[in-house]
Amino acid sequence: MAWTKNVLRINLTDGSISKEPLNMEWANDYLGQRGLATKYLVEEIDPNCDALGPDNKLIMTTGPLTGTMVSTGGRYSVVTKSPLTGVLACSNSGGFIGNELKNAGWDMIIFEGKSPKPVYLYIENEKAELVPADEIWGKSVWEADEYLHKKYQDPLLRIAAVGRSAEAGCLYSGIINDLHRAAGRSGVGTVMASKNLKAVAIRGTRGVGNIQDSAAFMKATTEAKKVLAENAVTGEGLPALGTQVLMNVINEMGALPTRNMKEVQFEGAGDISGEAMLEPRESDGKPNLTTNAACFGCTIACGRISTIDRTHFTIENKPEYWGNSGGLEFEAAFALGSDCGVNDMDVMTYAQFLCNEDGYDPISFGCTVAAAMELFELGAITTKETDGIEFKFGSAEALAKAAEWVATGEGFGKDLGLGSKRLCEKYGHPDLSMTVKGQEFPAYDPRGIQGMGLAYATSNRGACHLRGYTVASEVLGIPVKTDPLETDGKAELVKAFQDGSAVVDSAGICAFTTFAWSMEDIAPQIDAACEGDWSVDKCMEVGERIWNLERDFNNAAGMTAADDTLPKRLLKDAANVGPAKGRVNDLGKMLPEYYELRGWTADGKLTDETRARFGL
Amino acid sequence: MLKSLQIEPEKCTGCLQCEMACSYEATGLFNPAKSRIKVFTFHEEGRFVPYTCTQCEEAWCMHACPVEAIVVNQATGAKEVLEDICVGCKVCTVACPFGTINYVQDTKVVAKCDLCGGDPECPKACPTDAITYVDADHTGLERMRAHAAQS
Numbered sequence A: 001m002a003w004t005k006n007v008l009r010i011n012l013t014d015g016s017i018s019k020e021p022l023n024m025e026w027a028n029d030y031l032g033q034r035g036l037a038t039k040y041l042v043e044e045i046d047p048n049c050d051a052l053g054p055d056n057k058l059i060m061t062t063g064p065l066t067g068t069m070v071s072t073g074g075r076y077s078v079v080t081k082s083p084l085t086g087v088l089a090c091s092n093s094g095g096f097i098g099n100e101l102k103n104a105g106w107d108m109i110i111f112e113g114k115s116p117k118p119v120y121l122y123i124e125n126e127k128a129e130l131v132p133a134d135e136i137w138g139k140s141v142w143e144a145d146e147y148l149h150k151k152y153q154d155p156l157l158r159i160a161a162v163g164r165s166a167e168a169g170c171l172y173s174g175i176i177n178d179l180h181r182a183a184g185r186s187g188v189g190t191v192m193a194s195k196n197l198k199a200v201a202i203r204g205t206r207g208v209g210n211i212q213d214s215a216a217f218m219k220a221t222t223e224a225k226k227v228l229a230e231n232a233v234t235g236e237g238l239p240a241l242g243t244q245v246l247m248n249v250i251n252e253m254g255a256l257p258t259r260n261m262k263e264v265q266f267e268g269a270g271d272i273s274g275e276a277m278l279e280p281r282e283s284d285g286k287p288n289l290t291t292n293a294a295c296f297g298c299t300i301a302c303g304r305i306s307t308i309d310r311t312h313f314t315i316e317n318k319p320e321y322w323g324n325s326g327g328l329e330f331e332a333a334f335a336l337g338s339d340c341g342v343n344d345m346d347v348m349t350y351a352q353f354l355c356n357e358d359g360y361d362p363i364s365f366g367c368t369v370a371a372a373m374e375l376f377e378l379g380a381i382t383t384k385e386t387d388g389i390e391f392k393f394g395s396a397e398a399l400a401k402a403a404e405w406v407a408t409g410e411g412f413g414k415d416l417g418l419g420s421k422r423l424c425e426k427y428g429h430p431d432l433s434m435t436v437k438g439q440e441f442p443a444y445d446p447r448g449i450q451g452m453g454l455a456y457a458t459s460n461r462g463a464c465h466l467r468g469y470t471v472a473s474e475v476l477g478i479p480v481k482t483d484p485l486e487t488d489g490k491a492e493l494v495k496a497f498q499d500g501s502a503v504v505d506s507a508g509i510c511a512f513t514t515f516a517w518s519m520e521d522i523a524p525q526i527d528a529a530c531e532g533d534w535s536v537d538k539c540m541e542v543g544e545r546i547w548n549l550e551r552d553f554n555n556a557a558g559m560t561a562a563d564d565t566l567p568k569r570l571l572k573d574a575a576n577v578g579p580a581k582g583r584v585n586d587l588g589k590m591l592p593e594y595y596e597l598r599g600w601t602a603d604g605k606l607t608d609e610t611r612a613r614f615g616l
Numbered sequence B: 001m002l003k004s005l006q007i008e009p010e011k012c013t014g015c016l017q018c019e020m021a022c023s024y025e026a027t028g029l030f031n032p033a034k035s036r037i038k039v040f041t042f043h044e045e046g047r048f049v050p051y052t053c054t055q056c057e058e059a060w061c062m063h064a065c066p067v068e069a070i071v072v073n074q075a076t077g078a079k080e081v082l083e084d085i086c087v088g089c090k091v092c093t094v095a096c097p098f099g100t101i102n103y104v105q106d107t108k109v110v111a112k113c114d115l116c117g118g119d120p121e122c123p124k125a126c127p128t129d130a131i132t133y134v135d136a137d138h139t140g141l142e143r144m145r146a147h148a149a150q151s
C-alpha cells in the first residue's frame, strides 16, 4: 500500500470540501505524485483551458514513499497547466510539507474553480477548512508564514504559500514551502494566486503506514541509504558543496551559460562557485555558507543555509535580511550569476532570498534579467524603462533592483515578470529569448553537452534539467560515461533518463538520489512499500507511460513538433571558447531517432500502436 | 556497561530520520509527531538541535510521579513509563526541567525515551552520527578530544 488512498477535493468557487478514495487502478498505472496527479489533471481539465482561469485545476500531491523512512522521502509536487508554457506544469519540492500532508492522511489535494475572495486552506488531519486570507493577502510568503504560525500557536505547522509576485501576475511564480523550498518552475504559484488561494497550512499527526512488507521495506531502505552514503556525489560532494559542486566543473567543460547564453564560459565562475561559498569574507570572517541542511527524511542534505555579508549594499540597512536562510543552488547561481555576467555572491544570495520571500523562480527570473540586459545593451530597452538604472551585464545593482521589482510587480518588474519569451517579443527581438516552449534554460549549455539539447527540446515542461538529466552520464559518468560532444546514442540516453525521472518524481523521492541509485536500487523500495508488482521493468514501463501521457496532453494543448526545438543561438552560433569551441547543438541529428524510439510519428504525435501499448 | 545517547547538534542536518525511527519503533507508524526525540530548527541561526531525555540518575519525573509509574530499567538505566499505571496527571511533565517527558492525548498517558530497551533506533537511523549510543562514561569524550586537538 503506502498510499493513504484518500484524495481531498476543494472547490474554491463554492467552498465545498470533499473526501474521495484514490483511484487505485490509476495508481497501479501511474504510481503516485507526478504521474498519478497528471492522470487526474488530464482526465479533469480541458487542455485548451486558460491556465489562469477557473477551469484550470491545481493538484498538490505526494508519492507512495513520501513520509516514510526512505531517504529523501519528503517530496511533493504541484501539477497544473502552466501559464508560462501553456502545457503541463509539474514542480517538485522538498522541505517538510509533503510529509505533513501524508501524515494528515492525504495523498493529494485537488483544487478546482476560483475563490471569490482570498482564502487559505487549513488542514489538521481529517479536518480541512477554507479560511479568509485578508490578513495575509498582499503579504510576502515569509510574512504569511509567520502570521499562520502565530495564529495557530503551532511551531510545527507546515506551510506552503505564494508571495506578492504571484499576486501581481508574474508568470514564473512558484509555491514556497517551509520558507525556502520551492515548487519553483513553470508558474505553479501564479496559478495558485489566480485562484485566490494564498496558502496551505498543514498539521498531520496520524502517522504514515500502509507499508506492504515492513521488514522488506526497512531492509531495502537501509541498504539504499548505504549506497547514498558511500557514493562520492551523494555522500560527499552534495553535502559539502551542494549542487554548487558543479559550477567549476561545468564552466571548465565550456557548458556554463553566460551572458544570456552568448558565451559558454564565465570568467567569474570561481567567485560564485560552491567552493567560494566556503571562503571566509573580509567583513566578518564568516563564509557565505553556514551549514548544509536536509529536507524531510533526506540522508544526503544538499540544502544551503547562508547569510549575506551585512556590509553589502543590498542589506546594510535591512537587518531583516541579516539572518540565515536558504542560499544558492547551482541552477540559481548560474541564472543569477554567469547568465547575468554577475560575479558578486552577496547580491546573488540577496536575489535568492527575495525569490524565496516572494515566491518566484530564480532560474526563469535570472534568465529573464539576462535577456533584458542584452536588450538594454542593444538599445531596445533604455533607462526609461529601468528607472534610470544602467541595465548592463555584470551589474549587481541592476540584479538587486530587478529582484525587488519582480517581488512586488512594481515598475519594470511587470515586464520582467512576463518571462524571457514575452519580454523579448515585446521589445522586438524574439530570437534573444533563451527558452524552450516559453520556459527559461537551466545551467547546462547544450552546445557543450549535446544530449541536454535533446532533453531540453523534448522536455514536457519546456526547458528543464530535471526531465532528463543526461549531465549525469555526459559529465559525471553515471551510470556510464558518454562523450558530451557526441550525438550518437543520445536519443536512447535521453529517453531512458526521461522515463527514469518520471518514476522518481512519482514515487515521492528526490531526483538527486539518482546520482547514486539506479532503478535496481529504487524499484525494491517501491515494491516493498506498495501493493502490486513494482519490478524494475514495471517501473520503467510506468515511467514511459507517464511520459506519453504528458506528451499527449501537451499535443492536445496545441504543442507541435515545431515546438521541440532550441533557440537559434544554440543551433546556429558556435561556442566561442572551451572544449566545445566551434560546436552548435546538433538537435536535428538526434530528434528523428528520438521520435522513432518513442513510438511517435514524424510530427511528434503518439502512434495508435504506442497509445495501445500504454492504454492511452 | 551502561550506555547513553550522545548528541552533537553541530552534525545534525535536520532530516528527521531519527524522529521517524523513534515513532516507528514506538507506534509502528512513521509519525514525527509521536517521536520521543525532537529536532529543533533555529532558522535564523542556521542550526538544528536534536533533543531528548538524558535519563537522569535521580530523575525528577520519577520522583514526582505519585503512582510510581516511572521505573528504572536496571539493564539500560532508562527511566521507563509503565503505561498501565500512569494516570495521566502530568506532574512529571512539570517536574522535568528539560521538557523531555510529554503527555499524549491519544493514549492518555505520558511518553518519554526508553532507549528502545537498550538498542535505540535513533542513532542507527542518523546519517551524520549526530546521535550516537556510547559508553556512559564516555559522553563528551569526543568533544573533549576535538578541543584537545585545537589546544
Ligand code: SF4
Binding pocket: A072, A094, A095, A293, A294, A295, A296, A298, A299, A300, A301, A302, A303, A510, A511, A512, A513
Ligand atoms: S538531496 Fe537535497 S533536495 Fe534532495 S531531498 Fe535531500 S536535501 Fe532535499
Ligand code: SF4
Binding pocket: B011, B012, B013, B014, B015, B016, B017, B018, B019, B039, B048, B050, B125, B126, B127, B128, B129, B130, B131
Ligand atoms: S537523524 Fe541525525 S541528522 Fe537527521 S535530524 Fe536526527 S539527529 Fe539530525
